[in-house]
Amino acid sequence: MSCSSLEALTRCSVAVDLGAARTRVYAKGTGLIVDQPSVVAVNTSSGALIAVGDAAERMDGRTPQHIRVVRPVAGGTVRDIDMARRMVRSLIGERLRRVRRRRVMAHAAATVPHDADPLACRAAVETLTGVGARRVELVEAPIAAAIGAGLPVAQPEAAMVLVCGTTTTQVAVVSVGAIVAAGTVGLGGDTIHHAVVQYLRNRHELLLPSQEVRPLHLALLGSGGVGNGVYTGLIDVQGRDVVSGLARTVTIDPEEVRSAIQTPLTGLLDTIRTVLLRCPPDLVADLADRGMVLTGGSAVLPGLADQLREHTGMGVRLAQEPELASVNGLAALMAGRLAPNPAAEEEAQGPATAGAARDALSGPHPLSGDREVIGAPESGAAADAVPVPGQEAG
Incomplete structure (x- = not known):
């Protein structure tokens, strides 16, 4: 592209x-x-x-x-x-x-x-x-x-970044201002949310409204569930009983969430391995020391960082303000x-x-290479443009 x-x-x-x-x-x-x-x-x-x-x-x-x-x-x-x-x-x-x-x-x-x-x-x-x-x-x-x-994207050394979105996660290795190898997997925050909802339904017979999944994750963040692999305290989850249809509250161990997201994470782990296989050996050696950095709104999902760390053997760091x-x-x-x-x-x-x-x-930066810049024509703004001070809409 x-x-x-x-x-x-x-x-x-x-x-x-x-x-x-x-x-x-x-x-x-x-x-x-x-x-x-x-x-x-x-x-x-x-x-x-x-x-x-x-x-x-x-x-x-x-x-x-x-x-x-x-x-x-x-x-x-x-x-x-x-x-x-x-x-x-x-x-x-x-x-x-x-x-x-x-x-x-x-x-x-x-x-x-x-x-x-x-x-x-x-x-x-x-x-x-x-x-x-x-x-x-x-x-x-x-x-x-x-x-x-x-990350030191301009240096001749590898940096791995994961862009964790709502529906997809992009995995890329960057060196000298360009992407050396990359892959995308159809797994994001929504996939993890669905796995948690299904787990609560099957294990606790509790229907959790979709809008309540994120507050649950935020509660888990407060219990120490991001990045360090340490989970403390129990979490009360409110939902609807599958059998009676009445409101019910169950108490779950945050460690349960770790097991719930294991299956959907398999696709992400496979993508990381594939990207590493496409990299030159010298860059893979760099990554062994530097590890990977998680970015995107879903990077803070409970258990994600420590699961990646455990299954890849690489260091995993959460970016500052990942979203x-x-x-x-x-x-x-x-x-x-x-x-x-x-x-x-x-x-x-x-x-x-x-x-x-x-x-x-x-002059040209390594980001551009010999590729054409995509842009709209210089003349003629759209008729429904946003009006700004000193400029009429139209």
Whole structure:
């Protein structure tokens, strides 16, 4: 797939991470201005938007027949361009009006999966041009996440990053600013959630509403269930009895969740092994020392890190703010850096490499290679563009 050069990315003023779970928008000079669920509630009779983001997500499973809750993004790819446009326009419209700068959406950056085909890339571009962007630069999600996690992507040594999404997980090994080997598995937070729900149904005869699975995971996080393999305390789970249909509370040991997610993790472990087999031996040796870094909203799932550590024998580290790694990586690229901040860049890349990366603004960066930059035509914003101060809509 195509990818943009570092020089082109520095001209961007807005970065958009369109995920299946959440949409995040970063504005240069302002910071993160949108962090909302990628959900739309629409009236099927009139076609009118009822709600977007948090408000729409709260409606899921609770709406009458004439209101449909839509998730226009799946696996990091836009599936419904029209709904995605309307969602993004609604989420960023008012916020961009508060950013009192002319043509703030003129040049945008966005992430796409490593294995995205041309149609998927075009869908991402058309979504953003539909809300006012005149040009869109695309960056592979593992590259953005690796940079956002502070990995030394410009160095001639291996760095493994996992982008743990809602429906898919991308596994990539990065070296010298490019992806050496990568794989994608159809396993994400939703898969883990489903495994937990099925376990509670089969083992405890308890039906757990889908919206209660995440609070359960958050409770498990508070019990020490992330990364360290140590689980303390019992968790009360409320649901509906399978037999009687009445509300019931059961108490579970957090260790039960570990066994519940073992089966769906098999596919992820296989993908990691396949990616390692595709890597040159020298890079595999680097990974034996450095291990892997987990990014994405599902990276914090209880038991994930220690299960990977146990079954691969590699070190596993959770990125700082893993859910923001991709958008933070885009923000760094927009600033002409290969790390989230200058200090991290100097530490991760070394002064010489970091300086060379900044000097690369005058020419192609390893991210681009000889690949064509994907972008919309420079002229003619879409008719339904988001209005910004000093610029009429239209």
